[in-house]
Amino acid sequence: MEIVTEKESNYKNLDKMSVKEILININREDSTITAAVAKVIPQIEALAIVTANKMAKGGRLFYIGAGTSGRLGVLDASECPPTFGVPFDWIVGIIAGGDVAIRKAVEFAEDDTEQAWKDLQEYNITDKDVVVGIAASGTTPYVIGGLKKANAENIITGCVVCNANSPVGAVALYPIEVVVGPEFVSGSTRMKSGTAQKLILNMLSTTVMINLGRVKGNKMVDMQLTNHKLFERGVKMIMTETGVDENTARTLLEVHGSVRKSIENINK
Structure with missing residues (x-):
């Protein structure tokens, strides 16, 4: 060798x-x-x-x-x-x-x-x-x-x-x-x-x-929201994916705690 x-x-x-x-x-x-x-x-x-x-x-x-x-x-x-x-x-x-x-x-x-x-x-x-x-x-x-x-x-x-x-x-x-x-x-x-x-x-x-389905499109929809920067990134991801306004996206994320769950709930 x-x-x-x-x-x-x-x-x-x-x-x-x-x-x-x-x-x-x-x-x-x-x-x-x-x-x-x-x-x-x-x-x-x-x-x-x-x-x-x-x-x-x-x-x-x-x-x-x-x-x-x-x-x-x-x-x-x-x-x-x-x-x-x-x-x-x-x-x-x-x-x-x-x-x-x-x-x-x-x-x-x-x-x-x-x-x-x-x-x-x-x-x-x-x-x-x-x-x-x-x-x-x-x-x-x-x-x-x-x-x-x-x-x-x-x-x-x-x-x-x-x-x-x-x-x-x-x-x-x-x-x-x-x-x-x-x-x-x-x-x-x-x-x-x-x-x-x-x-x-x-x-x-x-x-x-x-x-394993941990990415949707090109987004980290299951990322942990461990700081303000990541929370804001999550808000933008929800807005881009669903077309909702910022306040709606922010409320969804606060309620559901993840980008994936927020998107799933607004699409129901």
Whole structure:
């Protein structure tokens, strides 16, 4: 296996560059990421379809990862309830080392091949669910161990990795291997690799939520109205969708508490 994520940067003497040169070169590298993601759309599609099918039957989506990859899984999972109005346990992000590792690195947490399955068992995981391992290198023992055990329990598995032919990719039933090349700072996978993973997780969860009916037209009709900005957005969505005036839309939203329910009630 060629570990591209650990290759030497294409740029030398970063510490001798001006601030502008650093920014221009980082941006130049970042501009290649979307092309790499485009190449793996068929892989994302396959995982999105099977995940949506499982969740439509009552299953859940679990992300497991360590370090940056784990944090990205937690981030995507935590953003779905407010965006799509789904229960907090529909999409679950699990990071090696526990929630404390979101803010502070936990030494050697990613090296434990048994812990991911123990973490998943706390959620009473079953074969109705889907487990997606996230690992830039594709070699993280925590992720490999979790996916292997999930496979043994007939649970659908996927992954998002940034090296081809990786151990994680070999274990996952639905691997997504997005190869973005060497990082601007050698080995710093929080950069291009992390960005590619974030894009793919956005694509995966959003596609699944749309397939589950959590978007109407192009609107987040089930979003949680957790602040004034979102309430006002909801008022505008109701006005656009139904043609009612602002006061009517505002009253509907105050009474029913969601854009979807407001629209459904005015159309009765």
